[in-house]
Amino acid sequence: MSSHFKKKSAKSKQDIPTASLPDIIFMLLIFFMVTTVLRETEVQVRTTLPRAEAIQKIEQKRLVSYVYIGPLKTGQNRGATAIQIDDALIDDVNNVRTIMYRKLVEQPKLIVSLRVDQTSEMGMVMDVQQELREAGTLRINYSSRQDRSAASS
Amino acid sequence: MPLRKKERETTEIPTSSMADIAFLLLIFFLVTTTIDIDTGINMTLPPKLEDDQEPPPVKERNILKILVNAQGQVLLEDEPSAVNLIREEVIKHVQNNGQDPRYAEASNKAIVSIKTDRQTPYDVYVQTLDEVWMAYFTMWDNEARVLGSPNYEAYKDGLGPDEENMVREKIPAAISLAEPDAGSEG
Known part of the structure; x- marks a missing residue:
């Protein structure tokens, strides 16, 4: 009996x-190639987005x-309020103009998505908006999350 | 001789299940990945004003002024109000058609102006803007229903490339973000 087992295992x-x-x-490779976002920026500022009802998707x-x-x-x-574009923190608001102008030259249909923390004050946002106007990047988007309780406001 | 024959049979690899494995992986990844879509409120900033250029003249009654102060309190046409009353007021203002002298002359002339303080919380600003947009969305939906579509979204999708958007023609969304005061800077 045991010899029979031995014989079989040796054969296959x-x-x-x-x-x-x-x-x-x-x-797998193709999947990861397709889905991976190549340049993931490390966000150094906290951005808890406000909630809104009238939101549109950016296609x-x-x-x-x-x-x-x-x-x-x-x-x-x-805890101090700061501005970040791509990977760099912006020390001077005036630099936004140059950066955005360069981006606009590369991509004329540029949309600037403002991801602003809901506790921020409007002063900083206004300054950035003025800079964007100077740069000519007029299409903006106030990034916000879908308000689940639509009737609460 | 029979021994050798048996060996040749076992070396064949079963490939019939490979498709199943591949599909399983595919389905797994399809289910687990979330492709996040950016959402937000779209706005178009006004173009930069030249130094000697004055803002275009607009009749006072056509502008609905919304002021939000540092405490997040709302002033609607110089009267204290609340964020959740804005929507109704905007609809009244835009669809006035010249009846009430306090509101706009016509829908396509109506302008909603939002002005904030430097210390206004961003949260309140977005809520205010949201209310104004929702007012316009409501009006567009109503207008689209008059034209025979279930809602504005359906109407817009049904438009050909050369067709004019009658709804937007009648009620253009004119939201003005007021120029920040020069004195309050710094």
Whole structure:
């Protein structure tokens, strides 16, 4: 009996089938290539977005450029309101003009999405808006979340 | 001889299940990934004014002034009000058609002006803007229903590329963000 078992195990090879492996790996690869956002910016300011009812979707994501305004998460001046564009914090509001103008030259249909923390004050937002007007980037979007309790306001 | 024959049979790899595995993975990722869509309130900023250029003259009665102060209190046409009353007031203002002398002469001339203080919380500003937009959305929906569409969204989708948007023609959304006071800077 035992000799019979031995004989069988010796005969059939116990290899893992590897023929389908490349296909699976390729599929995973393609999936991640498609879904991965290439440049994930690290947001250094806190942006808890306000809620709104009359919101619209931005269909073309490639037109959008973000401006983050909110209290700093870390660092020496923690809690102080700061402006961030892409990966950099903006020290002087006047620099927004130059940055946005460059972006507008690259993408004439630029939409600037203002991701502003709901506790921020309007002064900073107004300053940024004035800079955007100077730069000529007039299409803006106040990023906000869908208000679930629509009738509460 | 029979031993060798058996060995050849076992080397074949079953590939019939590969499609199942692939589909399973695909479905798994389809379910788990969330592609977040950006949402927000769209606005168009007014173009920059030249130094010697004055803002275009607008009749006083055509402007509905909304002021929001540092405490988040609302002043509607110089009268204390609340954020949730704005919507109604905007509709009254825009669809007045010259009846009430306090409101606008015609829908396409009506302007809603929002002015905020530097210390106004952003939250309140967005709520105010939201209310004004909702007022316009409501009016557009009503107008689209008159033209025979269930709502404005359906009407807009049904428009051809060359067709004029009659709803927007009749009630253009004129929301003015007031120029910040020069004196309050710094």
